[in-house]
Amino acid sequence: MAPAAKSPKRKQVTENDAERPSKKAHKQKKVEEVVEEEEEEQYEDTEMAEEEYEEEEQEAVEGEEEDDGKPKQSSREAHEKQKVLRQERKSNKPGYEVITDAKKIWEKLRRGDCDRDERIKLMKDIMELIEGRVSDLIFKHDASRVIQTCLKFGNSAQRNIIAGELTGHYLVLSKSMYGKFIVTKVLEYCHKYRDTILSELKNNIRKLIRHKEASTVIETFYGQHANAQQRKALLAEFYGPEFTLFAKKSKDAEIHTIDELLEKHPEKKDGVLRYMAETLGGCTDKGTVGNSIIHKALFEYFSRADEKGIQNMMEQLKDQLAEIVHTKEGSQVAMLCIAHASPKDRKHLIKVLKPFLNKIAKDEYGHLVILTLMDVVDDTVLVSKAVLGELSKSMTELLQDKFSRRIYLYLLVGRNTKYFHPSTIQLISANDEVRSKTSKKDPEVRAKELLTATSSSMIDQVTEHTGELMREKMSSQVVREIMLHALGDKTAAVDAILKLCDDNIEKENHIIEHRFANRAIKALIKADTAEASDDRAVEPLGFAPKLFDTIQDNLVHFATSQGGSFVILSLAEEPSTQKKTLAALKSHKKELKAAAVSEAEGSKGNLGAKMLLDLLDK
Structure with a gap:
């Protein structure tokens, strides 16, 4: 019988072998131990640790005194003894003398009244102390400030020199309570080391952006110092570890954006979006969603995910929506959330945003989120009370x-290019298609209901704060549109404007002569007869005849003044006041000619007065 074939020898796994960690695990453990040691060292340098140590010393001193049966020392003596012990403890730390000497120079260097020559000398002295020792000082909170000042x-x-000595430490520094400030200073002042820092942080962005300390470094790098290529590199790690700019494979080395990635690897779309969802979900849990790099990644995700993916991400994001509206991409994400949300979710989003509405309204991108609420929420009663009603508390300022x-111009004139840049209109209208699927109410009906609900408060603002609003460039335009397009009785507002027009003509900065206010007044004069619908009042104002009666006695004064002549010209062109105005000026051609001809060489004179003369000569 043939002998049985010998089976290949297998290496027996002993109990000790099973417990022995792998090389990778051992390496990871070693790194963790280093970080733990650094964190412990940081803690020891804090004031809390100092206080705890002093208390222990005090107890020890008191205990020794009681054991010896000797009378207790005075508080001053005990304090002196503590001071000596503390000094001995500090002096035993590595680098103590260097830090002490460097801090003495630093105290002078950081002062605002330190002149240039002295600062150069102090920098030379401090560099002689720390050069070659920078990496030993970076995790001490006081020494960290010294390094920051040197940078x-x-x-x-x-x-x-400093940045070079820190090479190899940037990843650990980014996670340090004090070290992160050194990294941000290197990013700010040492341009040539930005790529070095980026290379050290590579393949760790996903973890760092969720780290309490390191997220500050990533955000500072991305938002303030990175060029376009570096921004793409930072973002690339959100797409998956195998598709970063640092990929070693040549086929992936040319990938710079998510569009290029999906074009080259369309089969990877689902995997990339899952990876992004997992990463971004972690950011919402860790409270780092306020960073602009997260906003960019969120927008890229929302722009490409299906409805289910959007709903899942929105569920994680909805309680933190107010934290993302201050950037362009963040506001776009917020707008998409509102557009895709159900009526119940929209109500919740309004509740989340309500405490911050005033601040959001003043933000370059945040106000677009409020416009989207006005555009898509069918419950106009909720919007008029919870959103516009909240804003009305500080409407004069807004x-x-x-x-x-x-926000108020949007209520009054909609997407008018006179006040909204085409790119802004494009951002707002990007959600119209989604709105058609998620909202039931007709857009024109919704806009009319909101305008009706808000008109009375806007008219009241003009009535109560006429002078303040009309003399300000921004608000004078809103006053014009309120008087033309708001719905309701404007008699009180018209009377308030006429009262200002009737002020003493000797008063400085008279409303008719004011460069911003008189533009609004001219628009009101022509409001009843203007051909363009944008310039015509929705309800007759009868402003021109009332203004003529108010300023009739001072007509010549305003006709010959630089600011007021165009207001009088508008009265002379308006059919309802044309005859009376020209008749009143006919006997004052001499004054008009004097105003029209300037004595100053090269000046064109009063153009309004010239045009009035032309009308009188016809």
Whole structure:
């Protein structure tokens, strides 16, 4: 019988072998131990640790005194003894003498009244102390401030020496409570080391952006110092580890954006979106969703995910929506959330945004989110009370702000290119298609209901704050549109404007002569007969005849003044006041000619007065 074939020998796994960690695990454990040691060292340098140590010393001193049976020392003696012990403990730390000497120089260097020559000398002295020892000082909170100051005030060569010594430490520094500030200073002052920092952070962006300390470094890098290529590199790690700019494979080395990625690897779309959803979901859990790099990644995800993916991400994001509206991409994500949300979710989103509405309204991108709420939410009663009603508490201030005034202009004139740049209109209208699927109410009906609900409060603002609003450039335009397009009785507002027009003509900055206010007044004069619908009042104002009666006695004064002549010209061109105005000016041609001809060489004179003369000569 043939002998049985010998089976290949297998290496027996002993109990000790099973417990022995792998090389990778051992390496990871070693890194974790280093980080733990650094964190412990950071903690020891805090004031809390100092206080705890002093308390222990005090107890020890008191205990020794009681054991010896000797009388207790006075508080001063005990304090002196503690001071000596503390000094001994500090002096035993590595680098103590260097840090002490460097801090003495730093105290002078950081002062605002330190002149240039002295600062150069101090920088030279401090560099002699720390050069070659920078990596030993970076995790100490006091020494960290010294390094930051050196990076701020040093010359290019000195900064590069420090940055060079930090090479290899940037990843750990980014996670440090104190070290992160050094990294941000290197990013700010040492341009040539930005790529070095990026290379050290590579393949860790996903973890770092969710780290309490390191997320500050990533955001500072992405938002303030990175060029286009570096931004793409930072974002690439959101798409998956195998598709970063740092990929070693040549076929992936040319991928710079998610569009290029999906074009080259369309089969990977689902996997990439899953990876992005997992990463971004972690950011919402860790509270780092306020970073602009997250907003960009969120927008890329929302722009490509299906409805289910959008709903899942929105569920994680909805309680933190107010944190993302301050950037362009963040506001677009918020607008998409509102557009895709159900009526119940929209109500919740309004509740989340309500405490911050005033701040959001004044933001360059945040106000677009409020416009989207006005565009898509069918419950106009909710919007008029919870959103516009909340804003009305500070409407006077909002009407004068460059961005928040657009909320009221949007109510009054819609997407008018006179006040909204085409690119802004494009951002707002991007959600129209989604709105058609998620909202039932006709857009024109919705807009009319909101205008009706808000008109009375806008008219009241003009009535109560006429002078303030009309003399301000931004708000004077809103006053014009309120008087033309708001719905309701405007008699009180018209009377308030006429009262200002009747002020003493000797008063400085008279409303008719004011460069912003008189534009609104001219528009009101022509409001009843203007050909263009944008310039015509929705309800007759009868402003021109009332204004003529108010300023009739001072007509010549305004006709010959630089600011007021065009207001009088508008009265002379308006059919309802044309005859009376020209008749009143006919006997004052001499004054008009004097105003029209300027004595100053090269000046064109009063153009309004010239045009009035032309009308009189016809």
